[in-house]
Amino acid sequence: MRMVGKKLSLNLVNQTNESEYVDDDGDLLTEDVGEVEESEEQEVTKVRTLPLYYVDSSKCKIPYVDPFGPDTLAVYTPMKFETCSNETALVTPIFNHNMKRYVLHINETLATILLNSSDIDYNCYYLEIVRDQAHDSYNSLNRKYFSQGFVVPHHVQGLVVTCHKFDNDSFVLQHDGYSVIQYVPPPPGISNLPGKRKPSVIMFGIDSLSRINIRRTMPKTYNYLTGSGWYEMQGYNKIGDNTFPNLMAILTGYTPKTAKELICDWDKDGCLDRIPFIWHYMKNASYLTAMGEDESGMATFNYCKPGFVQQPTDYYARPQHKAFEHFLDKWKCAECEMTYCIGRRITSSYIYDFGRDFVNRYVDERPIFGLFWSNSFSHNDYRMTSKMDDYILQYMLDFETDGVFEQSIMIFLSDHGSRYGKILGFESGFLEERLPAMFIYLPPWFRAHYPEFTKALQLNQNRLTSNFDLHNTLKHIIELGGTPDGPALPRSNDCPKCHSLFYTHDPERTCDDAGIPEHFCTCVPYKRLKGKWASRIAPKVIDRINEYLERRNLSEICSTLTLSYIHRTEIKIELEENFHDEMSTKDVAIYRTKFKVRPNGADFYATVTFNNVTENVDVDVETISRTTSYERDATCVSDKMAKLYCICKSNVRD
Structure with missing residues (x-):
């Protein structure tokens, strides 16, 4: 199809399969091939050619969906990012790398501005946030006043800090909340040699984000996630309705139904502690572990469930986040159904900052595992992620600047697409709901040392895959660098035919092979x-x-x-x-x-x-x-x- 025009902005020319190339790193590239006719007086933009299918085999054909089709353009307008506050932090915990301790820094200039005087005294105190084991929640301890340069005790994991006028504690200058990643030295025997090295695994999650919608609402982030070293699992199909079954399959290899039948009733106190979550295997393999999720009222393992009795991971953000929701002011933007801001900051930033600090503290010296999940800006409205494109991209760029991608396998993922709203009324609504975003990054040293795993992941990008395959991949990562005669870890219980994404999948795979129930299968029209x-x-x-x-x-x-x-x-x-x-x-x-x-x-x-x-x-x-x-x-x-x-x-x- 030949197109002539001025400043064309067509999204769909024709639907043919993309041309494929391999870059110098061995990564699969796709080139959008479109033909345009140019003249000296006309400015013509590149015309995109879209593929017919994400997966195309005799047993499975998952159609590609143009994220900017006419039905979408009729209702979709990108949203603008909103800041929560123009105020800088009055108190900041700063990690001193020599002492390996946190020091509280008070911005005295800001205090003078907030008091409108340099002659008025003020006090600052913190509430230590501790975990309430009985309710998977938090307790706060008594006020502890501090001065400039105060060294935070090593046992403190979370703080709510407040500064107020000296003689009037109701005259508050600022409230704030922080999770702190207190340093623990690595155990002896950790090796960074390629053959013995265990890759760190960072899982960066956004609820209800389909692979179609990330292209639509987060084009800058999507562009970043298609760079060198990244692999998009375009045939990744969810196995359950909402977050709980999909994350259970990834993190345990079980469906909720089977876990309840074979292990324990996860509606009962203490059951979740007995279920074999991936972080238990990670800990046994000398990984340091962390988990955080925002919107505590709808958290995956707490909404209509009792949560954990024992703290599940070495660093666990839930107690602090619940405290921040309680002690700090909350605000919803005009289009928001969920809390957009807590205190001075975006709700999800408390979890992503927790994850960033955890990674920065340890990634250079030992293997780590972290799951950092946000519901707050994506769960209820497919358009809301468009507010956050630059915001999420900045986290990726920060990780890159801090050298995280030199060390770690990163999994940028969602649980499913939008489950409510106008978007489900589109012809593509069925696919929007069932095809979550899934991108996997392999660091350069991993690609060099394991070319066969890299090649398999590359081939699997356009083959049918599921949550159970990702679970097996996490188990496979744990086994890397182990002793040759060490016992293999158990693979996903509820999908006997599933295996690691580092092994080539059968191109003729069916949904039944991948553990995907008929109701969620996108393979057959x-x-x-x-x-x-x-x-x-x-x-x-x-x-x-x-x-x-x-x-x-x-x-x-x-x-x-x-x-x-x-x-x-x-x-x-x-x-x-x-x-x-x-x-x-x-x-x-x-x-x-x-x-x-x-x-x-x-x-x-x-x-x-x-x-x-x-x-x-x-x-x-x-x-x-x-x-x-x-x-x-x-x-x-x-x-x-x-x-x-x-x-x-x-x-x-x-």
Whole structure:
């Protein structure tokens, strides 16, 4: 296709497979090939050619989605970044590398400005934040006043600092909160020789970010993540509905259902401590570990769950973050549904700064593992990440400046795409929800020492992969540099055919091979049905939901659901079938149906097996997706799974 024009901004010329090249480092590159006709008087921008598929095999075809298609452009406008405060810090904990201790520095000039006088005295104190083991929360200890240059005691992990007028503690100059990464020397015997070296692993997570949406809303960050050493897993497909099952698969190799059956009931106190999370294996291999997540009320292992009794990792940000949420002012921007600022800073910065400090403290001298996860700016609105493009890019650039990429494998990831909102109404909505962003960086020394693993990861970029493969990759990393006769770590329990991304995956892999349930599989197309007969399916699915609530003894408090209307019903078309052939009725087939219920207009999306003769619907209710928020509908139940399907009688609005 030849295009002529002035300042063209077309996003889609035609859909052909991208041309592939390999750079000097052996990294796979893709060149967007487009043809334009230029004249001396016309300014023409480069026209992009988009691929047809992320994955293209006889068993799996995951379509590529143009992030700037006409449906998206009709509703999407990038948002602008907002700062929380123009005020600099009055008190800052500074790590003294000679002493290997934190020293509190007071900005005396700022204090004079805030008091509007150099003659008025002021005092500063801190509250030490300690972990409340019984509730996976925090306690704060009594005030401890300090002066300039105070050396923070080594046992202190978190502080809320306050400065106030000398004779009036209600006249506050500034509140602030800090997590501090107190230094612990490495154990003897740590080797940095390539053959014996264990790579550090840094997991940088953003909730609800699809690989489509990162291209749309964070183009600068996306461009950075496609640089040398980075590998985008374009065939990465989620295995569960929300954060918990997807992170459980990555971090434990289990689905929540299997973990509950084989290990313990994670709804009970102490169970999460017994589940074999990856950080336990990391600790056993001399890794130092850290974990942090913002929005403590919806944290992955605490929302509708008891959390951990024992502190799960060596450094754990939850107690401090809960304290910051309590003691510091919170603010939501005009478009925000979640807390945008805590105190002077962006909510997620408390977690990402915690991660940055942890990495900087140790990455040059020992293997470390860290998971740093943010929900606050991405969970509820797919557009919000556009506010944060420069902000997230800066963290990547800081990591690069600090030499982190020289040492570490970094995994930049999400759990799933957007699960609510207008974006799910697009033709691409099904893919948006099921294809999370996943980028893996390999440091230069790793690529040089393990060329076969690098080549496999490169090939696997456009092959079907899942959370279970990533779990096996983490186990594989732990085993590197170990003794040849050391025992192999157990691989993912719930996907026997899954293996490390450092081994080449079968190009003809199926969702079943990768441990991806049918409801979340993006490999095989579905065709929309136009006849009325398919309307028989949705009411049967609603009956199953009502039966589910009844079996769980929730019918007294949860409304009986009835059909409002059907958005659409689709039938699965196997890849060997001709998608465009006339549809003939099948006795038994797999369908997807999206429908709205009464009361309260909740939307659901179900994948079912339907027998057209007996009219029997076979569906696992707990795989049915809720595609509208349940926050206001399910206040009468505490179980997270039940919340998806319960419209509390006390919350009925229509």
